[in-house]
Amino acid sequence: MRPRYIYITLLLLLVLIPAGYYYVDWSKGGMGAGLYSHQWQPESGQQYWYPDAFYKSVDSMSGEFTGEQCVQCHSSVTPGIVNDWRKSGHAKVAADGSQVFCSDCHGNNHQNLKMPTPDVCAKCHSQQHADFQDEKRYGFPSHALAMERAVDAKHFVDKPKAEVTSCIQCHSVATKCDSCHTRHRFSAAEARRPEACITCHSGPPHPDDATYFASAHGKLYQKEGASWDWSKPLKKGNYPAPTCAYCHMGEGKHQVADKSIWKFGIRQINPLSSGNVVKREKWVKLCSDCHEADWSRQQLRGMDAERKQAWGKLYKAEGILKSPRSDNLLSPAAGERPPYPNDWVDARWPRARIGFFEGQASAFYNVSPIERDYFEMWYFDNLGAYKGAAHGAANFVTKGHQNMDRALIDIEAEAVRLRNLGEAERAYLGDRYDPNKLWLSGEYTELNREQN
Ligand code: HEC
Ligand code: HEC
Ligand code: HEC
Ligand code: HEC
Ligand code: HEC
Ligand code: HEC
Ligand code: HEC
Ligand code: HEC
Numbered sequence: 185m186r187p188r189y190i191y192i193t194l195l196l197l198l199v200l201i202p203a204g205y206y207y208v209d210w211s212k213g214g215m216g217a218g219l220y221s222h223q224w225q226p227e228s229g230q231q232y233w234y235p236d237a238f239y240k241s242v243d244s245m246s247g248e249f250t251g252e253q254c255v256q257c258h259s260s261v262t263p264g265i266v267n268d269w270r271k272s273g274h275a276k277v278a279a280d281g282s283q284v285f286c287s288d289c290h291g292n293n294h295q296n297l298k299m300p301t302p303d304v305c306a307k308c309h310s311q312q313h314a315d316f317q318d319e320k321r322y323g324f325p326s327h328a329l330a331m332e333r334a335v336d337a338k339h340f341v342d343k344p345k346a347e348v349t350s351c352i353q354c355h356s357v358a359t360k361c362d363s364c365h366t367r368h369r370f371s372a373a374e375a376r377r378p379e380a381c382i383t384c385h386s387g388p389p390h391p392d393d394a395t396y397f398a399s400a401h402g403k404l405y406q407k408e409g410a411s412w413d414w415s416k417p418l419k420k421g422n423y424p425a426p427t428c429a430y431c432h433m434g435e436g437k438h439q440v441a442d443k444s445i446w447k448f449g450i451r452q453i454n455p456l457s458s459g460n461v462v463k464r465e466k467w468v469k470l471c472s473d474c475h476e477a478d479w480s481r482q483q484l485r486g487m488d489a490e491r492k493q494a495w496g497k498l499y500k501a502e503g504i505l506k507s508p509r510s511d512n513l514l515s516p517a518a519g520e521r522p523p524y525p526n527d528w529v530d531a532r533w534p535r536a537r538i539g540f541f542e543g544q545a546s547a548f549y550n551v552s553p554i555e556r557d558y559f560e561m562w563y564f565d566n567l568g569a570y571k572g573a574a575h576g577a578a579n580f581v582t583k584g585h586q587n588m589d590r591a592l593i594d595i596e597a598e599a600v601r602l603r604n605l606g607e608a609e610r611a612y613l614g615d616r617y618d619p620n621k622l623w624l625s626g627e628y629t630e631l632n633r634e635q636n
Contacts, residue, residue, distance in 0.1 A: 217237040217238070217331075217335050218336045220336070233352045233359065235359065239298070239299045241294075242294075245294045246294060246295050248292045248293050251287045251288070254285060268367070269286070273370065274288075301360060302359070311438075313438075315437050316438045316439070318439065319438075319441050322439075322441035322442055325441065325447060325448050327363075330356075330358040331352065331359050332358075334351045334352055334354075334355035337351075354383075363380075363384070364380040372417075374414075375429060376430070377414065378429075381393075389567050390448070390571065391580065394577070395580050396428065396577075398577035399577045400425075401426050401575075401576065408425075417436055420473040425474075442466075443463050443467055445463050446570065446574070448567070449491070450567065452495045453491075464481075464484060471484075483576070490570070490573040491573070494585070497561075497592060498561070498588075500592060501595050504592075504599050505554065505558060507599070508599050511606065513602045513605075513606040515617065516551070517534075518534040518535050519534030520624070521551070522624055554595055554598045554602065557595050557598065561587070561588055564587075565584045565587040565588045566588065568587075569588070
């Protein structure tokens with residue numbers, strides 16, 4: 185190779201690398217947050233869910249106050265908050281006479297109030313905060329990374345505001361610490377109960393609530409939980425049956441991703457990789473608080489077998505979808521529906537998208553019915569079956585697989601129908617029916633983006 189080519193390549197890199205950094209920096213500099221911050225603006229309620237990015241203090245009141253003054257005035261302004269605070273560990277007078285006042289979390293200056301982020305709690309609870317931050321090394325999904333996951337999702341910025349405003353309510357588990365121990369009681373006992381998790385861990389892609397309550401553990405909790413002593417930490421011997429936090433945050437470790445193998449059930453994983461074998465043994469150790477170790481290992485292997493079966497079905501569906509797609513029988517086809525914001529590659533060279541890497545973001549809307557069937561099979565039936573297997577709810581496994589079998593039959597029949605329809609159209613029109621701009625200017629398009 186001539187030296188000139190090396191220089192040119194080096195020069196190009198010298199320009200392109202800073203340009204890349206500059207672009208990412210710029211993309212985060214808009215009114216919203218995350219990679220698409222220029223495409224959306226926060227609603228005023230969202231400032232409480234993502235205080236670091238959006239909170240602006242009220243300025244109707246001026247003055248700096250002591251902790252006692254905050255409590256005194258707020259006893260009439262927000263009595264519920266003050267009552268909860270009084271019952272909390274924070275109001276307890278310590279040996280040195282100190283208490284944790286409103287001002288310790290919100291600041292003293294009423295025109296420059298703060299909504300507390302995890303960093304504020306870290307001042308006094310460094311262990312929990314450190315655990316929580318450390319979770320990031322396990323990658324997605326994780327509580328510590330939940331906010332970026334939501335705002336960097338393509339469908340978050342693409343869909344109409346009304347449908348996505350609350351995404352960051354659940355995903356605020358990353359940006360404030362009052363998700364499981366709610367303000368202003370901040371009670372550890374409350375967080376140990378399953379109800380603390382299910383405000384967010386419910387609904388068809390993640391039916392953790394329904395699968396837990398249908399399991400032997402959940403049944404025991406429902407029957408006897410009222411008489412358990414919730415002031416005890418989540419340790420071996422303290423509880424007769426496990427709750428969400430017992431299994432996922434054992435011994436009070438503020439991490440939920442450290443044992444995760446199947447990661448939401450959304451992609452195929454090899455449970456026998458060396459890293460996953462280590463994680464599995466952590467699960468077995470946990471189950472062994474109450475069960476025999478080998479018995480537990482077998483239960484967990486049952487979940488792997490369920491996953492293998494499910495992925496067989498999902499691949500089969502993707503196989504059926506291949507030919508209508510390559511023969512241009514889908515309507516709308518790739519290129520007939522709007523590309524995602526900032527997705528210049530897709531705008532120039534539209535390609536069909538399905539499966540893990542594209543599927544979740546792409547398949548929510550503006551897809552043909554057969555693709556939507558596949559999406560529901562993958563995102564609802566498959567994930568429901570997974571959670572059934574993970575949490576020991578046999579009825580969810582059966583139901584999920586029944587639905588997947590049904591979806592396969594429907595997808596197969598629809599593929600045949602599309603092929604016949606395509607042939608008829610081509611015989612009659614000489615070409616495939618052209619939807620023109622129908623899908624490009626309908627619902628979920630530029631029009632809606634303007635309102636983001
Ligand atoms: C003399 C009465 C008074 C005192 C003292 C007072 N507050 Fe307030 N506070 C209010 C009122 C009234 C509001 C509602 C203001 C509004 O909505 O514009 C409020 C609102 C708030 C809010 C909600 C802000 C928001 O954006 O939702 C917080 C947090 C707060 N106060 C904390 C404090 C703290 C901390 C102190 C002590 C440093 C304090 N307050 C002292 C009267 C008081
Ligand atoms: C241990 C820290 C802590 C203490 C102490 C504390 N708060 Fe808060 N407060 C929070 C957190 C966390 C939030 C939720 C922040 C968010 O939504 O972004 C909050 C939210 C609020 C809000 C706005 C949301 C709402 O529910 O209306 C008000 C008002 C408020 N606090 C008032 C008070 C008052 C008054 C006191 C003292 C009696 C107090 N806080 C003590 C942590 C604290
Ligand atoms: C100024 C120090 C300080 C700050 C800031 C603080 N805490 Fe605390 N926290 C305490 C003290 C002191 C206790 C009481 C410990 C005890 O009961 O022995 C406590 C207790 C707790 C408990 C346990 C209560 C129980 O039921 O056992 C939780 C949960 C908690 N804090 C959460 C938070 C959260 C969340 C934040 C941030 C929004 C926060 N704290 C901010 C000092 C603080
Ligand atoms: C405020 C909402 C909220 C609450 C409350 C909440 N979570 Fe989560 N949780 C989430 C979100 C959002 C994610 C997905 C994060 C992402 O997209 O990366 C998640 C992810 C998880 C994961 C998946 C980790 C992985 O690696 O696959 C587990 C396990 C989990 N949470 C357990 C719990 C438990 C146990 C509780 C109750 C003690 C709880 N969560 C309470 C919102 C919440
Ligand atoms: C009811 C609470 C809730 C709402 C609302 C919600 N999510 Fe989630 N989300 C979760 C939970 C819980 C998980 C993790 C489930 C698991 O690990 O099993 C999750 C997972 C995810 C993931 C996958 C994480 C990964 O790493 O694979 C993405 C992306 C995501 N959510 C984005 C969004 C977007 C965008 C919206 C709004 C359209 C939204 N979420 C609305 C609770 C919620
Ligand atoms: C996913 C739910 C969840 C979230 C989010 C969460 N906690 Fe906790 N927290 C718990 C549970 C469960 C316990 C009880 C642990 C036990 O029994 O050992 C707890 C207990 C605590 C305690 C009391 C510890 C003790 O030994 O008494 C403190 C302090 C605390 N959390 C602080 C925080 C802080 C700070 C954050 C934000 C970084 C946070 N928590 C976020 C679930 C959560
Ligand atoms: C008996 C222990 C146990 C209980 C109780 C439990 N889980 Fe799980 N959970 C598991 C196991 C095991 C998995 C599969 C983990 C794996 O291999 O990835 C799992 C998976 C999950 C996942 C997906 C993360 C992943 O690793 O794929 C979430 C989210 C979750 N559980 C939330 C909850 C919630 C919320 C509750 C309470 C309503 C709950 N769990 C109760 C054991 C438990
Ligand atoms: C804190 C104690 C405790 C822990 C930890 C625990 N379990 Fe259980 N489990 C129980 C109890 C109690 C029962 C009810 C026994 C019965 O049905 O007679 C049960 C029942 C079950 C059942 C139903 C058994 C049957 O015969 O139908 C399964 C499956 C199960 N557990 C799996 C697990 C797995 C897997 C883990 C670890 C991820 C685990 N358990 C962790 C206490 C626990």
